[in-house]
Every structure is written in structure tokens, then in C-alpha cells.
Amino acid sequence: MSYDCIIIGSGTSGGVLAYYLTKAGAKCLLLEAGKAFEAKTFPQNEMDYSAQMFWNGGLEFNTDVTLAFLRGKCLGGGSVVNQCLLDRFDDIAWDDWRSVSNIDFFTSAQMAPHYDEIESKLSIQEIPERHFNRNAQLMREGFEKLGYRWKPLRRGQTDCKLDEGNDCIACLGGCHRDSKQSTLVTFIRWARDAGLEIWPEFHVAQIKTTPQGVTVVGTQGEQTRREVSAPKVILAGGALGTTALLLRSGFKAKLPALGKGFFCHPQWMVFALFDEPVDAHKGAFQAIKSDDPRFRAQGFKLENVFAPPIGVAMLLPGFGKSHHELMKKYRFMGCIEVSVRDTSPGELRLDRSGRLLVHKKLSAEEQQRRQAGLAVIEEIFRAVGARQIIVPSLGLGLHLMGGCAIGADPKSSVINERFQLHGFPNIFVADSSIFPAAPGINPALTIMALSHRASQAILGA
Ligand SMILES: Cc1cc2nc3c(=O)[nH]c(=O)nc-3n(C[C@H](O)[C@H](O)[C@H](O)COP(=O)(O)OP(=O)(O)OC[C@H]3O[C@@H](n4cnc5c(N)ncnc54)[C@H](O)[C@@H]3O)c2cc1C
Incomplete structure (x- = not known):
């Protein structure tokens, strides 16, 4: 042929x-x-889809192990x-x-x-307010109390059957409804x-x-x-x-x-504990983003987000009992991510055995952008009654x-x-x-x- x-x-x-x-x-x-x-054959749980649908089982890092990268295979x-946010x-x-x-x-x-x-x-829809889960509602409430601008996210999807109780978080391992575009x-x-x-x-x-x-x-x-x-x-x-x-x-x-000029929009998921269940994993687990020119000028943006249990467990601090206690509060966690527009390029190189190495360090400016975003998230969570705020140290690179x-x-x-x-x-x-x-x-x-x-x-x- x-x-x-x-x-x-x-x-x-x-x-x-x-x-x-x-x-x-x-x-x-x-x-x-x-x-x-295909929809009928996607792996059925988080461990299996990470192992089978991501490069290196979903565990790839920069050389100084401050950022974890995810890329589909x-x-x-x-x-x-x-997430098909377009x-x-x-x-x-x-x-x-x-x-x-x-x-x-x-x-x-x-x-x-x-x-x-x-x-x-493509079928592209703004997430309607009736599909905002509690986590999105909390973020919207915080934004409005503090006078920040927000917008619904725009997603490639047809019908995610949210009214029938579907949870879109499962489609991080492939959409079982062929809705995600x-x-x-x-x-x-x-x-x-x-x-x-x-x-x-x-x-x-x-x-x-x-x-x-x-x-x-x-x-x-x-x-x-x-x-x-x-x-x-x-x-x-x-x-x-x-x-x-x-x-x-x-x-x-x-x-x-x-190999030069590598960027990844480093992002950090920030968790907040509430007295009532938030169920941030339910329904449309991402629904709103910041739309504030002040944030754009400072080089960061915010979105409500969450992760399945293994992902959350890997990000939370502590060992043994203290980690277990936090994980028991999975349903009581709100979560907002800060994503930084990175300005200092990393470099992709091969080692002697031909393995790809990702050299990417956060510059002082990028650290500053991260800090500015974290400060706003903390302000938002405090404004809506969070009891405790947890900032994981490991960043994620999803936009390689x-x-x-x-x-x-x-x-x-x-x-x-x-x-x-x-x-x-x-x-x-x-x-x-x-x-x-x-x-x-x-x-x-x-x-x-x-x-x-x-x-x-x-x-x-
Ligand atoms: C969890 C997650 C959520 C994200 N959410 C969003 C979002 O909501 N909105 C957004 O805009 N972006 C999002 N992104 C980023 C977005 O998916 C990527 O930027 C985009 O898919 C990159 O497109 P690409 O065509 O460059 O590469 P990819 O889509 O990664 O495709 C590359 C393909 O090439 C294959 N390949 C690589 N090397 C070889 C080889 N040597 N031989 C054969 N095949 C090979 C890979 O297996 C892969 O299938 C997200 C990423 C992740 C991981």
C-alpha cells in the first residue's frame, strides 16, 4: 500500500x-x-486508565521533580x-x-x-448554571463577594446526561457516553x-x-x-x-x-475543607473560570476543579493516620486551581540512553504569579467559610x-x-x-x- x-x-x-x-x-x-x-472498552477505574491510557502510567516529572506531567497515550x-475546555x-x-x-x-x-x-x-456548550455543583457555586459566591469577574467554562460536549446523575470526572479516563468531543x-x-x-x-x-x-x-x-x-x-x-x-x-x-522553549502552564490544585459535604467530584466537576483582566495581567487564571481519589491522595500532605484523616474528608473538600502563564522556557533533552528529560525550573516571576493566584484562592475560600486550606507543593503540567x-x-x-x-x-x-x-x-x-x-x-x- x-x-x-x-x-x-x-x-x-x-x-x-x-x-x-x-x-x-x-x-x-x-x-x-x-x-x-472506545466508549465500551475504556478501562473502568482510575488506576487502570492511568496505567493504560497515559504515557508512563501517568507518572512523568521534570528533572527536579517539582512538576508532574500528564499526557494521553x-x-x-x-x-x-x-477536559475538552475550548x-x-x-x-x-x-x-x-x-x-x-x-x-x-x-x-x-x-x-x-x-x-x-x-x-x-464540534458541539460546544457553556456549562449552564443549573449544572454548577457545590464547588462551582462556592467559587462563584466567593468571586461575587470579592468583586472578581468569572465566566462559565466552554466545553466540547453533546449530552453528558448530568440530569440523570452522570459524573463527568470519570471521563478523564475516556467519556463512556461519547459526549465529550x-x-x-x-x-x-x-x-x-x-x-x-x-x-x-x-x-x-x-x-x-x-x-x-x-x-x-x-x-x-x-x-x-x-x-x-x-x-x-x-x-x-x-x-x-x-x-x-x-x-x-x-x-x-x-x-x-x-528541544528549546518548553512551557507547561504549571498549575496547583488548592483544597479547602468545609463543614458540609461539597462533593466536588459530582456532575460537571469543572464549570467556571476567572475572567478578570487583573488576573490576566498578573499572569494567572483560576478554575474550579477536582480529581478522582488516587489523584487527590497523591497531592494531599502527610502519611498514615493524618493522610487517612484528610482522605476521609474527600466529600468535604472544595478545590480551585491556579494556572500560571509561564515565561521562562524549559528545555527537552535526551540522556545517554535516549530517554527524554524535561528541564523546567520555575523562575522568580513564575513563583510570584503562583503566589498571587494562591492569595486570591485563599481569599475566596475564606470568604465562603472554609475551615482549612491545603496547598499541595507538587505542581501539575497538563498543557505541554x-x-x-x-x-x-x-x-x-x-x-x-x-x-x-x-x-x-x-x-x-x-x-x-x-x-x-x-x-x-x-x-x-x-x-x-x-x-x-x-x-x-x-x-x-
Ligand atoms: C488531564 C488533562 C486535561 C486537559 N484539559 C484540557 C482542556 O480542558 N482544554 C485544553 O485546551 N487542553 C487540555 N489539556 C491539554 C490538551 O489535551 C493538550 O494540549 C493537547 O491534547 C495536545 O495536543 P497534541 O496533538 O499536541 O498532542 P496529544 O493530543 O497529546 O497527541 C499526541 C499523540 O501522539 C502519540 N505519540 C506520541 N509519540 C508517539 C510516537 N513516537 N509514535 C506514535 N505515537 C506517538 C501519543 O500517544 C498521543 O496519542 C489537558 C490535558 C490533560 C492531560
Whole structure:
């Protein structure tokens, strides 16, 4: 079988690219390291889905172990395990990207048609007030008492059956109702109907350029080595996956910026204990976010959030009896997260054995942003009657970005404005690895919009 395009990685970017390229008539092969689950086969509990649907069982850290990273490993990638909160970038984010990258189309107006196209394909809803759980109500009450601005979150979903008692927290291990608008149940499904071929459980180890195009080398299932070639290869393995693949394939020698400019919107979940049950895990466990220009100017945002029991247990302090006592109060906990727009880039490198290392330290400015956000959360929780506030020390990185920054200058960037690797016109990237800076806004909708734009560039190349 011969292919026009091979897409490596089936997440937020890969799924969208697979659809638009296949729909335009290109014969495409989609390669994915993870398994192909569906609503009926998603693992049934938190431990199993962490082990089976996340890279390294959901336990990845930066080198000084202050941040834990989560990234999906399954057909649909991050879009299957994420919260599907979909936001457009604002002018602040685009202006920053334009000035860092010197790419002219990074404006709200020029990206609008791509956002419009993606939004026309998905069911996106603001969480209605009648679906605010007690945790969201407490956050709203605190915001209003203190005069801060908030907004309902915008989520890709059809019908989560909340009125029938469904709890969306379960869909961090895949949505059992096919409501969450992951690429698995949208773009990949439509692309497959249009003729896309998919090889799940295919781990790509290396790519090599040839006079005819690009050869992809990998292992399928139980270590069966396979090679497959195409005139065009699109990398969509995410910030860590795509960067690691290019580093392992030896591209650093030609692209000095490869691996640099890693960002992750470090976030901290802050818990508060109340006298009455909060049941923050119930219903729409995320419903509102800060919408206050003062917070945006200070480089942080807040959202109500929660985690399933193993996640909460890992974040809470203490051992033995004291930890047990806290866990017994799971139902009495409120939780708000502060997410920081990081400004000091980390770096992705390989160690001698080829293992990816994430060097990312929090700068003084980022610490300050964190502190400013924590102070507001504390103020909010105190205003609504919290008895005790718990600030875990471990931060989380869920929005992994950069490593293959897009930009006009090949010395300081990896990808050009046509989404090609500088100097390698047959290799394309439009996933989260191309982010040249942290936007401070949920990235998934913009990854999809960029991937839509990239599909046009790839078809025209
Ligand atoms: C718990 C959680 C909640 C989140 N919530 C939100 C949210 O609400 N809103 C938002 O905007 N963002 C959210 N995010 C972030 C968002 O999911 C990611 O930014 C986005 O999915 C990144 O898209 P991507 O296409 O770059 O990579 P991914 O979606 O991660 O896809 C990469 C795919 O490539 C595969 N892959 C990698 N390397 C290889 C290889 N060598 N061979 C074969 N396959 C490979 C991976 O297995 C994966 O399936 C969340 C993330 C997490 C973990």
C-alpha cells in the first residue's frame, strides 16, 4: 500500500489533520503508539486508565521533580483524557506569539476562519448554571463577594446526561457516553469513514529523509519492527512526543533550537475543607473560570476543579493516620486551581540512553504569579467559610507546549510559517510542540485551528 501522507500521533492535532487531508483526497496513514479504546472498552477505574491510557502510567516529572506531567497515550491522544475546555486565544496571546515568532498570521482576525471551521464541526456548550455543583457555586459566591469577574467554562460536549446523575470526572479516563468531543469520536471517526487507515499500538522510533520523501521506522505491538514511507510525513506526537522523535532521529545537528522553549502552564490544585459535604467530584466537576483582566495581567487564571481519589491522595500532605484523616474528608473538600502563564522556557533533552528529560525550573516571576493566584484562592475560600486550606507543593503540567517552536528564523525556531521543519520541506508539524510561547489560555482549540491551517499548507506543498 502506498500513502500520500503519514501522520504520527492521533491526538488533538493528528486527528484534525487526518480528517482534513483524507477528506481532500489524500491517502493517509495514522500511526498511534497507544491502544484504540472506545466508549465500551475504556478501562473502568482510575488506576487502570492511568496505567493504560497515559504515557508512563501517568507518572512523568521534570528533572527536579517539582512538576508532574500528564499526557494521553491512546487513539485520540490528549483529546480523550482531557477536559475538552475550548477557548480561543485573545489578542494578548496572539500579539505575544507574533512578536516572538515573526509569523504574520498570528492575529485574531487571520486565525478566525480556522477557529470558525473547527467550531462548526464540534458541539460546544457553556456549562449552564443549573449544572454548577457545590464547588462551582462556592467559587462563584466567593468571586461575587470579592468583586472578581468569572465566566462559565466552554466545553466540547453533546449530552453528558448530568440530569440523570452522570459524573463527568470519570471521563478523564475516556467519556463512556461519547459526549465529550474528543478527536476519537469526531475527526478520526469521520476520517476513517472517508478512507483513513489507522495503525494503533505502533510506536515510531525514528524518521529518516530519503530522496522520495520520508521513511518512518517503528515497532508494532510485540516489538515487530516495521518501516513505512510516504512523500509527506506529519508529526503530531505532542510537545514531548514530537520533540523526542526529532531528537532521536538526529535533527538537533541541523536545528539548534530543537528541544528549546518548553512551557507547561504549571498549575496547583488548592483544597479547602468545609463543614458540609461539597462533593466536588459530582456532575460537571469543572464549570467556571476567572475572567478578570487583573488576573490576566498578573499572569494567572483560576478554575474550579477536582480529581478522582488516587489523584487527590497523591497531592494531599502527610502519611498514615493524618493522610487517612484528610482522605476521609474527600466529600468535604472544595478545590480551585491556579494556572500560571509561564515565561521562562524549559528545555527537552535526551540522556545517554535516549530517554527524554524535561528541564523546567520555575523562575522568580513564575513563583510570584503562583503566589498571587494562591492569595486570591485563599481569599475566596475564606470568604465562603472554609475551615482549612491545603496547598499541595507538587505542581501539575497538563498543557505541554513547545520544543519545536514555530518562527521565521531557523536559528531560533524549528518550524516555518508553512508548518515545515526548516530545511526539510516534506516534514510538517502543527501540534502543541510548535507553540513559541505559553498563551495562558487552554490550548486545544488553537491546536485544532492551527492544524486546520496546516492541512491547507500540506495539501498545497
Ligand atoms: C488531564 C488533562 C486535561 C486537559 N484539559 C484540557 C482542556 O480542558 N482544554 C485544553 O485546551 N487542553 C487540555 N489539556 C491539554 C490538551 O489535551 C493538550 O494540549 C493537547 O491534547 C495536545 O495536543 P497534541 O496533538 O499536541 O498532542 P496529544 O493530543 O497529546 O497527541 C499526541 C499523540 O501522539 C502519540 N505519540 C506520541 N509519540 C508517539 C510516537 N513516537 N509514535 C506514535 N505515537 C506517538 C501519543 O500517544 C498521543 O496519542 C489537558 C490535558 C490533560 C492531560
